[in-house]
Amino acid sequence: MAAFRRSGCDTETPLLDDTVEDVVDYEGRPAVRSRSGGWRSAAFIIGAEVFERFACYGVRSNLINFLTGQLGQSTAAAAANVNLWSGTAWLLPMLGAFVADSFLGRYRSIIFASLVYIPALGLLALSALLSPGGFKSVLFFSSLYLIGVGQGGHKPSLQAFGADQFDGKDPEESKAKSSFFNWWYFGICTGILLAYLIVCYIQEDISWALGYGILFVGMVISLVVFWIGARTYRYTNIKQDESSPFARIGRVFIAAFRNRRFSPSAIPTEEESHKALPPQSYEQFKFLNKALIVPVGLEEDEKMHCTIDEVQDARCLLRLVPIWGTCVVFAIVFAQSSTFFTKQGATMNRELISGFEIPAASLQSFNSIAIVLFVPVYDRILVPIVSSFTRKPSGITILQRIGTGILLSILTIVVAAFVETKRLKTAQEYGLVDMPNATVPMSMWWLVPQYILLGIADVFTMVGMQEFFSEQVPTEMRSMGVSLYLSVLGVGSLLSSFLISAIDKITSGFGQDSWFSTNLNRAHIDYFYWLLAGICAVGFVAYLYFSRSYIYKKV
Structure with missing residues (x-):
């Protein structure tokens, strides 16, 4: 229960030990711990995310089938377009995070992004009603990329805002924050699963326009749920009298470069900074310490001064670069689930019961089911068991x-x-190589293991990246931390698109069938998968090398 004291105006004011440092409540007063934030606020935020992911994946999951069916694109062109849009949508949060952390704040960014996102979904539904033609394509792709803009502002801000509801300096709330990322991803996958099971069926078997219209309604519900919780949230103020964290960190790099010719002994706070930091941290990226030097004659110019904390923040960002780069290999594999995994399923026997066939895009629901089932197992069973051996609250790092x-x-x-090699052999055995529209007599259940494995991998890597990038960036840049995790997925999608386009061009030469032939029975997606396995193995070795030497930021 909150503790209060009486003020001279006979009003109740929360005691200082019950307030949370550096955050305010809905009315701009110091936030009272017992009356704001925590799981009460996180529930509204996770609820809003469930409906936003429902809307997002209702578009993304079946996009390749819309492009090949409604717009008549080839398999290779559609896969490249899906990856290009996905990559752009995953990268736009970098811009959204900059705006949120420097100008608008996270709450306003979420509201404004939603007001872009919702009309874009309405236009997408309208484009599905139009007859095939140039205008239909223009309106569809314009709406699609406008959705990406909305996601760019919404995604990093909402997740960072959710993390803001827990005080990392409080032991109980710090433990709850780690659990929050698990349940956040549980909520994400609940929304995605609903999209796979409901929207994909409606789009393919009833109406694309109706399917997209339902997504429009879902995003409206997301905004309403988020708004209802407004009075319970903790808000981090953007301090207008201070420069943005991006400007301050940028100044460190500029100062370090400007002072590159100075000897380390010229650093006035050399001894102080050496004592204040762990030896490993001090020695890492040591050239940044030169940002502490103030050239003679410029001592009065405050803009020329960099503090030890600002230098440390710059170090934090540099440490993330190799981890970020090596995580991209995971994102390349992740990109295949909504493209070639789906096209594989479209050629196979998907009859669940007599007369009812599961839409190919709905096979992705096995991925989400695996996540929804595994998150509680990981959070409530595996973590306690492993932590009893490692003595770490989270079990493993x-x-x-x-x-x-x-x-x-x-x-x-x-x-x-x-599995793809097996599918191709089955098509050959039954004489279906030149019958691309025929159903290969091979059950869809063959695809389930790869979806389940990817789902379990998501629980480890996706949730891990969310927590890692959110916690290891400077506190004021938490939205940027979330966007860094999303940008991993964006770069992975773009690299996948590049690989598909390049390999399609190379393998289709000299009159041969491309690895990504529209007739999948003559394609060789299995070769592409083996290539990705090799690339990912190299990336994993690099990840092990960089992660072993990583120095964690103290949260």
């Missing part, structure tokens, strides 16, 4: 968690390669 997921993603793509 965040980087160990991410690495486990990358390893499982390699296993996923290897299994997918074997």
Whole structure:
């Protein structure tokens, strides 16, 4: 229960030990711990995310089938377009995070992004009603990329805002924050699963326009749920009298470069900074220490001064670069689940009961089911068991968690390669090589292991990346931390698109069938999967090398 004292105006004012440092409530007063934030606020935020992911994946999951069916694109062109849009949508949060952290704040960014997102979904539904033609394509792709803009502002801000509801300096709330990321991802996958099971069926068997219209309603509900919780949230103010964290960190790099010719002994706070930091941290990226030097004659210019904390923040960002780069291999595998995994399923026997066939895109629901089932197992069973041996509250370190997921993603793509080889052999045995529209007599259940493996890998790597990038960036840049995790997925999608386009061009030369032939019975997606397995294995080795030397930021 909150503790209060009486003020002279006979009003109740919360005692200082019950307030949360550096945050305010809905009315701009110091936030009272017992009356704001925590799981009460997180429930509204996770609820809003469930409906936003429902809307997002209702578009993304079946996009390749809309492009090949409604717009008449080839398999290779559609897969490249899906990856290009996905990559752009995953990268736009970098811009959204900058705006949120520097200008608008997270709450306003979420509201404004929703007001872009909702009309874009309405336009997408309208485009599905139009007859095939140039205007239909223009309106569809314009709406699609406008949705990406909405996601760019919404995604990093909402997750960072959710993390803001827990005080990392309080032991109980710090433990709850780690659990929050698990349940956040549980909520994400609940929304995605609903999209796979409901929207994909409506789009393929009833109406694309109706399917997209339902997504419009879902996003409206997301905004309403988020708004209802407004009075319970904790808000971090954007301090207008201070420069943005991006400007301050940028100044460190500029100062370090400007002072590159100075000897380390010229650093006035050399001894102080050396004592204030762990030896490993001080020695890492030591050239940044030169940002502490103030050139003679410029001592009065405050803009020329960099503090030890600002230099440390710059170090934090540099440490993330190799981890970020090596995590991209996971994202390349992740990109295949909504493209070639789906096209594989479209050629196979998907009859669940007599007369009812599961839509190919709905096969992705096995991925979400695996996540929804495994998150509670991980959070409530595996973590306590492992922590009893490791003495770590989270069981294993965040980087160990991410690495486990990358390893499982390699296993996923290897299994997918074997299954695709089996599918091609079955098509040959039944004389279906030149019958692309015929159903290969091979059950869809063959695809389930690769979806389940990818789902379990997601619980390790995706949740791990969310927590890692959110916690390891400077506190004021938490939205940017979330966007860094999303940008991993964006770069992975773009690299996948590049690989598909390049390999399609190379393998289709000299009159041969491309690895990505529209007739999948003549294609060789299995070769592509083996190539990805090799790339991911190299990336995993690099990840192990960089993660072993990583120095965690103290949260």
